[in-house]
Amino acid sequence: MKIVKLPKNKTNDFIEHLQSFGEVHAPQKKGKKSCAFQPVTDPSKVLIGEEGFLRTILPLKKYFHKPVDTLLKFSPKTGFEDAYEEEGNKVIFGVHSCDIHAILSLDRVFSGKYVDTYYFRRRKKVAIIGISCVPDDLCYCQSMGTSFVEEGFDLFLSDVGDGYLVKVGTSLGDDMVSSAGDMMTGYGDSDINEYKRRINEFPSLFKTKVDEADLPAILDMEYKSEIWEEMGNRCFNCGICSMVCPTCFCFDVNDEVCLDGETGERKRCWDSCLFKSHAMVAGGHNFRESRADRFKHRFLHKHQAFMGDFGRPSCVGCGRCTQDCPADIHFVGMVKRIKDDITCVHSGEEEK
Amino acid sequence: MIDFARKSLLDNPYLPQQCRIVASTPQTDDTMLFRVRLEDDRLAESFSHMPGQFVQVTVMGSGECPISIASSPTRHGFIDLCIRKAGRVTDAFHNLGQNALFGLRGPYGNGYPVEVMEGNSLLIVAGGIGMAPLRSLLWYALDHRSRFKDVILMYGARDQEDFLFKGELLSLQGRDDVKTLLVVEKDPDNSWEGDVGFVTELFDDVDLDPETTYAAICGPPVMYKNVIDKLLDCGFSKGRILMSLERKMKCGIGKCMHCSVGFKYTCIDGPIFTYWDAINMREII
Structure with missing residues (x-):
């Protein structure tokens, strides 16, 4: 892999330079306490891991799988038409490793036998510039195997003190560094040593750790555990964990009809399996009637079902769900309780 | 990594085709057997399915819902849909009348092996x-x-x-x-x-x-x-x-998650499951 160095005093110039490849988006303050991926007008306002601003409110999925997306337009005269509107190129700067893994996870979900054209037409217009980060109390990407990335980025910047070692992941990424002229430099022994020092130190920086090994089987055994009822009582079913989750992708589809009663648009919007209507079918039967059932379903999909489909949990350890839960549900704490508690009470013996 | 040059990225699986009701036979008070045919003759003749598969049916102004195919693939040129009035879309379908157009996409699901x-x-x-x-x-x-x-x-x-x-x-x-x-x-x-x-x-x-x-x-x-x-x-x-199995299939193509049961999607892994599958999928019936 081609690697160059970007001195830190050239970072703002480089962000400016990236504008020639598309509209640059990067984490910037939103309100007083939060940050969000937003278009960059002033590179000095870009947040690169400043304390308290480690994770954006929403992950990258908002660019490809929009919160509300118009799929079709329809009218009795013209039938059904694809409502996709071509968008310009974007460069998203400052994406952490966990969020890149999340995009790779969504890529798998939206491809397969049927390809989601809306997702991929946007996806291919977006360049991704990753950056290394320092974990806070809620991060556990190390445990989920998502603290490093080998693919999924055009460029990836790793902090080595006075600058970044820049891994070039794609031909487009190469164009970005090649055209940056003397902003980029070579790197030397001290950079390599500092890179290695940080990599070796990295695992010790995590305060939150969890071991997912054999969790799917344990979740099967704990299917009737009292923990689900307890969490169902605590969870408000507000769905915020799904909205901020970088790998949650559920959507609902609805037709919005004009006043003539016939023409209109088909839209999809983010949904959550915690919402009561999620598994309701015609006639009113609900396959997941109780809050406990819905809470369990979401948890099992993240840590068990997704394994069956794609060979890894869908959780990437970004910590957003725990940070934003209004009921103070600690999702890593949940995994630990289920795995470690050997005194938990089961409601009824499991049938043969 | 996804190959963005793949041509299939341009085929839109959410886009319904225009389809016409060519006959309807009442079955019960609230259930009607509709014989339908895709408007595009080429698509109508090339449409093929497996027994047990379903289609997504759109009534403009009302929405979309999954309906199983009631005709055999051995009979070409038409599709039979047996529809019971059970909600907004199926009610509207019954009101469409002879010769009316509606939207159809599919077939989806695994069908019987x-x-x-x-x-x-x-x-x-x-x-x-x-x-x-x-x-x-x-x-x-x-x-x-x-x-x-x-x-x-x-x-x-x-x-x-x-x-x-x-x-x-x-x-x-x-x-x-x-x-x-x-x-x-x-x-x-x-x-x-x-x-x-x-x-x-x-x-x-x-x-x-x-x-x-x-x-x-x-x-x-x-x-x-x-x-x-x-x-x-x-x-x-x-x-x-x-x-x-019946579930709330919204997309029909394994994306929206509404029909998920455990780690299976009723729409692409099903709707036909063996009882062995069912035992391994809690909450299935």
Whole structure:
């Protein structure tokens, strides 16, 4: 892999330079306490891991799988038409490793036998510039195997003190560094040593750790555990964990009809399996009637079902769900309780 | 990494095709059999499906919903949809009228594994509206009769008013290459000439070889339980019991998650599951 160095005093110039490849988006303050991926007008306002601003409110999925997306337009005269509107190129700067893994996870979900054209037409217009980060109390990407990335980025910047070692992941990424002229430099022994020092130190920086090994089987055994009822009582079913989750992708589809009663648009919007209507079918039967059932379903999909489909949990350890839960549900704490508690009470013996 | 040059990225799986209602036959108070045909002749002729698959149907102004295909792939050029008024879209579909246009995409779902079923006997057990998807399998087997050993149909409805495909199924009783057992649960005015009771009682009238028979079941949840118990008593292996499941399929292509059961999607991994699958998927029925 081609690697160059970007001195830190050239970072703002480089962000400016990236504008020639598309509209640059990067984490910037939103309100007083939060940050969000937003278009960059002033590179000095870009947040690169400043304390308290480690994770954006929403992950990258908002660019490809929009919160509300118009799929079709329809009218009795013209039938059904694809409502996709071509968008310009974007460069998203400052994406952490966990969020890149999340995009790779969504890529798998939206491809397969049927390809989601809306997702991929946007996806291919977006360049991704990753950056290394320092974990806070809620991060556990190390445990989920998502603290490093080998693919999924055009460029990836790793902090080595006075600058970044820049891994070039794609031909487009190469164009970005090649055209940056003397902003980029070579790197030397001290950079390599500092890179290695940080990599070796990295695992010790995590305060939150969890071991997912054999969790799917344990979740099967704990299917009737009292923990689900307890969490169902605590969870408000507000769905915020799904909205901020970088790998949650559920959507609902609805037709919005004009006043003539016939023409209109088909839209999809983010949904959550915690919402009561999620598994309701015609006639009113609900396959997941109780809050406990819905809470369990979401948890099992993240840590068990997704394994069956794609060979890894869908959780990437970004910590957003725990940070934003209004009921103070600690999702890593949940995994630990289920795995470690050997005194938990089961409601009824499991049938043969 | 995804290959963004893939051409299939441009095919939009969410885009319905215009389709026309060419005939409709009332079945019960709230259920109608619609014969439909895609407007584009090329698409209409090339449309092919497996028994047990479903389509997504759009009524402009009302929305989209999944409907199982009630016709056999052995009959070309049209699709039969047996639709009960059960909500906004199906109500609107009934109001469309003869010759009306609507949107259709699909077929979706796995369908019955007919290649592995061929060479075996086929037992079809249906209850109520569950006859609709099984009618596709039934006619597939009858049109390819030599590919199956015995073909047995058991169908039960609440009463004569709720009996689907009545004329068609009654006429099968005159054929000697299919054993047709039809029951109604209630017959208040004694006008039903056949048996009165539950489908499970029909098992006394048949001789089944569980080693060489596939059983396909579709009906209300309570029927599944009782019929499966019967089949297990007969010695059926769980992999030879095939069930067709209903869920809220919104996208039909394994993306929106509304039909997920455990780590399976009813829309692409199903809607046909073996009983063995079902045991491993909690909350399935």
